Amino acid sequence: MSPFAKLLLVYDGSAEAQAALERCAQLSLALSAQVDVISVVDAESANAHCAGLLSDLAFHRLEELARSTLDHAVRQLTGDGIVASGYVSFGRLNDVVLRHTQAFNPDLVVVGHRAQARRSRWWGSRSAHHELTERLGGTTIVTVTLPGT
Incomplete structure (x- = not known):
């Protein structure tokens, strides 16, 4: 049996x-690991973008979108026999991932990554996986980028 028995996928429906x-x-099938x-x-960030005016309806829409996106990913994995x-x-994304890794102890965390624009790098914005690397010491993080980026 592989030492990697459980994977955690962070999924938001983006191309990444x-x-x-x-x-x-691919990893799950190769390692016989569950996912x-x-x-x-992230209602807090959405609320900040709305100047603090995120309505209940908008919050429920965010939740519906997350559930729909999640269902798509789980269906795709189970369709592959995983x-x-x-x-x-x-x-917040990094807080949620940290809580999940503490509760379920996955062997690998898989996240998509979008290369930051120069302006974001210049302003000092850090991508989520950089902070995750620091906060999840000892956990292996697999960062996946789109081909050609």
Whole structure:
């Protein structure tokens, strides 16, 4: 049996997350590992973008979108014969991933990555996987980028 028995996929439906889903499926099949998929509803960031005016309706729409996105990923994995469980979690992405890894102890965390624009790098914005690397000391993180980026 492989030492990697459980994978965690962070999935938001983006093209990068879809690439991560495909890589996670390949890893899961190769390692005979089960997969936990999390979709994050970050209402705090959404509320900040709305100047604090995020309505209940908008919040529920964010949750519906996360559930739909999560269902797509879990269906794709189970269709490939992979044992997969899905979770919708609320909070900031890195906090949610940290909580999930503490609770379920995955062997690998798989995330999609979008290369930052120069302006973002210049302003000092850090991508999620950089912070995850620091916060998840000892956990292996697989970062998947789109071909050609």
